[in-house]
Amino acid sequence: MPVICGKFLKVFLVASVFITLSFIDVAAAEDKNPCASKNIPIRKNAIKDSVALKEMGIKLWGSTAMGTSGTACGTCHPDGAGLKKEPFPKYIKMPDDIVTMDQMINFCMVNPMKGKPLKWNSQEMTALAGYITVNAKDGATAPVNPCGMKNPCASKNPCGMK
Numbered sequence: 001m002p003v004i005c006g007k008f009l010k011v012f013l014v015a016s017v018f019i020t021l022s023f024i025d026v027a028a029a030e031d032k033n034p035c036a037s038k039n040i041p042i043r044k045n046a047i048k049d050s051v052a053l054k055e056m057g058i059k060l061w062g063s064t065a066m067g068t069s070g071t072a073c074g075t076c077h078p079d080g081a082g083l084k085k086e087p088f089p090k091y092i093k094m095p096d097d098i099v100t101m102d103q104m105i106n107f108c109m110v111n112p113m114k115g116k117p118l119k120w121n122s123q124e125m126t127a128l129a130g131y132i133t134v135n136a137k138d139g140a141t142a143p144v145n146p147c148g149m150k151n152p153c154a155s156k157n158p159c160g161m162k
């Protein structure tokens with residue numbers, strides 16, 4: 001009798017180890033596959049309305065409240081002037097570097113606009129990227145230089161406005 005009991009115990013223990021291992025395996029596989037979980041939000045307020053996003057992009061493009069230099073994106077890029085169709089990442093002279101679209105948005109946010117860089121997952125970043133994508137043109141004209149300066153982005157206040 002004790003021998004049978006011992007055997008049974010052994011089988012039980014071995015089986016339980018295997019069962020536990022198989023659960024760990026499944027958990028590990030789910031970790032490896034990010035698509036196994038349902039939704040992984042990138043921000044608190046998801047954007048679902050593309051028309052509203054487009055309107056937000058147009059509004060931000062014309063807003064001088066984005067930075068502190070008194071300029072808007074549209075001051076230098078009226079109707080998307082200077083936005084070239086050639087896809088990012090690409091070389092841009094002003095930063096003298098190859099940059100992504102988001103990096104260029106923040107470059108202009110920080111330098112000519114004298115504002116804070118936008119967060120990677122902000123609605124503003126998405127809205128401006130939308131505006132740029134829609135308004136980029138083949139053979140785009142150069143950005144406007146609102147102050148007639150040699151380098152509109154080198155000075156603290158590109159337009160001498162308050």
Ligand code: HEC
Nearest residue numbers: 071072073076082083084092093094104105108112143152
């Ligand atoms: C004071 C003028 C000025 C303001 C304001 C300005 N930019 Fe620019 N931006 C430029 C200039 C000049 C260039 C061209 C740089 C070059 O080619 O060397 C440029 C280039 C760009 C480009 C790259 C275009 C391309 O396809 O080559 C993007 C994108 C851009 N700006 C976005 C923005 C955004 C977004 C804002 C507002 C947050 C903004 N800019 C505000 C002057 C400005």
